Amino acid sequence: MQKRRIALSLAALAALALPGLAHAQSFDVEAATRAYLDTLQGAARAKSDAYFEGGYWLILWGALVSFLTDALMLRFRISAWVRDKVSGRFARPNLVVWGTALLYGLWGSIVTFPWAIYTGFLREQQYGLMNQSFGGWLGDQITATAISLVFFPLMVVAIYAVIRRFPRNWWMLATGVVLFFVMLGALIAPVYIAPLFNKYTELPAGPVRDRIVAMAKSRDVPAEHIYLFDASKQTKRISANVSGLGPTIRISLNDNLLNRTTLPETAAVMGHEMGHYVLGHVWRGILVMSLLAALVFFAISRAAPALIARYGERWGVRDLADPASMPVFGMLLAMAGLLVTPITNTLVRVNESDADAFGLDVAREPDGFALTAMKLSEYRKIEPGPIEEMLFFDHPSGATRVRMSMQWKKDHVPGAQMVVPPPMQQDQPEAK
Incomplete structure (x- = not known):
């Protein structure tokens, strides 16, 4: 009994001497997190959930649209016809590949344009996220397509040159080609490409x-x-x-x-963004995505020749080095992209979580971070299940971010007090 009294007395003295510690120990992370999450209710939460959950199906349907676009080219021998027409104008293999890739890219942009209108304009407008007129959006799409039609054929020329020169192990060097173009794009995009869409000051x-x-x-x-x-x-x-x-x-x-x-x-x-810089996430992302590209190219190097051997005559495709095989690559890339989506989401989400932790340390604004996470619910589901978050989220969910910020607040803010923010605006969801 005497020992217990001494212990209680020491605890009381510690609480008097270190009031901040006592408050921090009493700070309830889950209650503080729930106070933020509960500001999104009713119609606003339903709208947020509907927008993001609809995106799950867009992943599947987008892959199918891409797959069917390439399948049509093969079924009606369009890629073979394009190759033959280009071959009639150019003698050099690289020029034949370049011309075929240019028309292949243009075909894909035209055929998938209705899908792009729905996903990129109409759906964004339905959910109140679009500020742009259709004319302005269309102008940006034309600009983006023109840029892709400059760089995409050049990359394809390099890949097919590698296939012709190294028919057995082309996938390794093709990965290097993709890495080069990704790095080139990352290097020039802020200076030469981004200003084509927005004004930077x-x-x-x-x-x-x-x-x-x-x-x-x-x-x-x-x-x-x-x-x-x-x-x-x-x-x-x-x-x-x-x-x-x-x-x-x-x-x-x-x-x-x-x-x-x-x-x-x-x-x-901005503390979060500095985390990406300090932690080297640009380079880390390029390295990881290159490894994934190598894995995908390796799988294609095994699957594509088998498909061409079985259906090549029907498609008018002679072999993998034939530029008419581009739709075969396209179909396999669409399937691979769908399968690796949970992997790429997880890799990006880990980087984002690391940047979140860095941002909390440098900005020391846990409540500011939590408020921003709630505002992102305009286009990101706030409270998914764990499997749902793992499969479909390329950033930590709002709930995860708010909880991280409240845990940081408990651990680093003396005398931490729970904030009860006002309810978020309850906009009515628009028709889907």
């Missing part, structure tokens, strides 16, 4: 820039340039990103983030 001086610069200096992140871009002309979504490679790497935020969030929320998001 220096973030103006003020409290937001001062806070971002201070956070950057605390972690040795270059902060000479912080870019703001006008995404609001296209979408309602709040966003920021790390883009570029080597000398072109940069951190950018969109004007929706600047205009629709408070300073603590903006700081939390």
Whole structure:
């Protein structure tokens, strides 16, 4: 009994001497998390869930649309006809491949255009995420297609050159070709491609820039340039990103983030983006995706010759090195992309979670981070099941992020107090 009294006395003295510790120990992470999650209720939650869950089917239907587009080319010998027409104009194999790839890419863009209208414009408009007119959206699509028709044929020429030169082990060198083009795209995109779609300017001086610069200096992140871009002309979504490679790497935020969030929320998001930079996620992502590409190319190197041996005469495809085989590649890539989606989602989600942890440490804004996670529920289901999150989420869910921020608050904020935020706006869901 005496020992128990002494222990209670020591505990009371510790509570008086360290009130922050006592409050932190009493801070209920789950209750604090639930206080945020419960701000999204009724019609708003139903709308958020419906939008994101509908995306699960888009993954499947998108793969089927791509598969059927290529299957039609083979069924009606369109790829063979294109090859023959191009061969009549060019004698060199590389030029034949280039011309065939150009028309193949154009065919795919035209045939899948109705699907692109639904997924990229109509559906976004239905759920209140689209700020752009159809004409503006169409202009961006034409620009994106034109860019792809410049780079895609060049990459295909290099891959088919490798197939002709190394017919047995082409998949290894083809992976290197894809890696080169991915790195080239990452290098030039911020400087030459992104400005074709949005206007990029220096973030103006003020409290937001001062806070971002201070956070950057605390972690040795270059902060000479912080870019703001006008995404609001296209979408309602709040966003920021790390883009570029080597000398072109940069951190950018969109004007929706600047205009629709408070300073603590903006700081939390920008701390997350700095995490991507400091933790080297651009390079890590390129490496991991290259390994996946090698695996997919290896599988194609075994499956494609078997398909051509069985159906090649019917399709007008002679062998794998024949440029008319592009739709065979396309069908197999569509199937592979569908199968590896949970893997790629998980790999990206792990990086995002690491960046979340970094952002909490550098910004020290757990409630700002939680509020931002709730705002992202406009287009991301807030509280999925664990298997659902593992399969379909390429970022941690809102519930996961809020819980992480509240755990960080308990562990790092002396005297942590639970915040009860106001309910989120209950917009009525629009017809699907």
